[in-house]
Amino acid sequence: MPMHPFEAGHPEVPDYLSDHDDPAHLFSRLQRVVIHLELLQNEAVAPFDIGFRDFVILATLGKEPSPHELPVTKIAEYVLRPMGSISQALDRVERAGLVSRRASPDDRRSVLVSLTPAGLRFAEDVKASYDDTRKRVFKRLTDGELDRIDDAVTTLLAALDADYQENH
Template identity: 30%
Template structure:
């Protein structure tokens, strides 16, 4: 079995025999897979009238457990955006009826962002469709291969995810 990366690596080996292009064997495939996944995510989320960033915020709230509420600060740390960006995102989600702002009982000046029933239904449906697609992608791998691939990717990714 051959893929696009095989041709890319062969061409670089011919044109630049002085370089070790072996990292391309893995990382070009990871990059191409990420682009395919991004396109699929956008398509799945669009079917549920969601942008990827909307799904990310709603999913973070949904994963937090009942009553599905978090502070804006917690949301921005989880989604890796600035305070101003998160404020705009919460505003848009509130306008669409997917979240509500509530006073924070532990901080009179603070607010909590709570997932509405509509927000929960939308994120749950989008997640179910996304997982069906992702399962179809991984169907070519057996359980042991999936576990091994996940472990290898974790080994590469974990140091990158560590806070600076």
């Protein structure tokens, strides 16, 4: 049986766009991390018949104090997705009875989205599955390794955010 491309011991796929000594090779490794994360995220939410991106919206609302409500624009900002994509996702989770939408009493141009009681329970159940998946991976790393990764990723995100702000 062929080895899964991400299985331990599989030879690393060469990055033909940069030399290994060039820090640009990190983009290839980071892309592998992205692929792994997507696989794990999808694995965690699959039993619940929801896409991970839709779950992120529910989880974002679940972090808000009761009534677990945010304007659509804030949801888009928090989950880093365009408004059109958010609207489609909200249509899906609203049809499933997980959220409700209403006009803002303060600004009728603004739409508020809140978790329904069923949506809150559902989000908590999916989050428990996602937390279990993350713990399964993180238990393979020491606290020191996790701290170093967190510091490095925080630094990288600051650079990416600065680049995005300057170029978009």
